[in-house]
Amino acid sequence: MKVEGTHELHASRDRVFTALIDPAVLQRCIPGCERLEKTGENAYSTTLRAGVGSIKGVFTGNVRLEDVQPPSHFRLIVDGKGQPGFLKGAGDINLDERDGVTVITYNGEVQVGGTIASVGQRMLQGAVKMMASQFFTAIEAEAKTEAHEPPPKHGFFRTTLRWLSGWLRRVLKGTVQPLK
């Protein structure tokens, strides 16, 4: 399955990049991340309680960053398995800066197998989109926080509120069309 998308973050590119490769930040921002441990240079092992609504499963797996070119690009390689199935994938993440807005473009290929793929196939793409937007909204909040401030708190309501306020700001600025 192809996974691709674009997100606009209102924070400087350097700060977004730093947040994206900081394991402490990632652990707070990845939806359902329960554990993220460094196992080597740019390599981590993780436990995720991932899912949407009442459909949830626990996955354990590895994450590796390759081709790290601060502050514009890295390649993300993940593999994981759990009771509901397994997943394996790789993707490129690119960061561009335009007028103080960081534009993240991600593009990858993920293979999903097991129960989740056979019965949940029709919902996979939507679930990935939903989790990606939760993740980038949380990263945006992190990148906006000054170094001496305590890290922001995340959660469904905070994330939703942040998403709404960001969207409103963009509508007011005229960069996106209001929902019809």
Added chain:
Amino acid sequence: MIPAQFDYLTPATLAEAVSLLGQHPDDAKILAGGHSLIPAMKLRLATPQILIDIGRIKDLAYIREDGGQIRIGATTTHFQIEASDRLREICPLLPECAAQIGDVQVRNKGTIGGSIAHSDPAGDWPAAIIALGAEIVAVGGGGERVIKADDFFVDMLTTALDQGEILREIRINIPSGRLGQAYLKVPQPASGFAVVGVAVNLTRDQSGKCNSASIGITGVASKAYRARAVEQALTGSALDDEATAAAATHATDGVSVNGDLYASDAYRRHLAQVYTRRAIEAAASRAK
């Protein structure tokens, strides 16, 4: 196909169910007809510790008229709605939608409240509920509140219901005027879920022009949505072939269309436009 272990609670009243849910906010799920939750549990995609069965609460399955509204209780089954002669008379979209859900077994046990609270992105009810501008009554620890259909569906499998709230009733203003309604879908051949489902609720004026139009589309995106661009293009038009076809091209405007193995996003987008056109035609022809 054997679910993980869980506790099973059978409250006798809705107040008791709300209080039980309040005691177990993180690990309890509400069970109504069980035709979405139980299959997910058997596959262990959902593993709630506790099930609170509201299916045994008396007086929660009903179809009533009250104060110009149709009121449907949460545990009313799809079949009860499909078989209601009164609904066929005053709001035919409801039985037409119910008749196309799943198979006979699903319609006999599955409930309208369960389907809406589950908010499957390909569920049939959300499209109809949006097209009818329904109101959803939720009851929680702090009392009751009414949520508009447009605000109810938040994202895939995610609704505006709080963790401690239970969906109690669906309210629909009894439609009036020269009314035309239709629900058309392309069912997934294996599951019966909507690859695309379009619900149309429109009225015509004396001259036959479209007075108002309300359209809900399911199966296409992460949640059912209201096709406002189609409604705008349709309102005031003569509902002739040309106007209908032009309006239907807006079926997926501003929507992020999802694809899967059965139907790619491009194919779904196309189906959405074709079925929107056909559903408008069917509704317009019924508005006598």
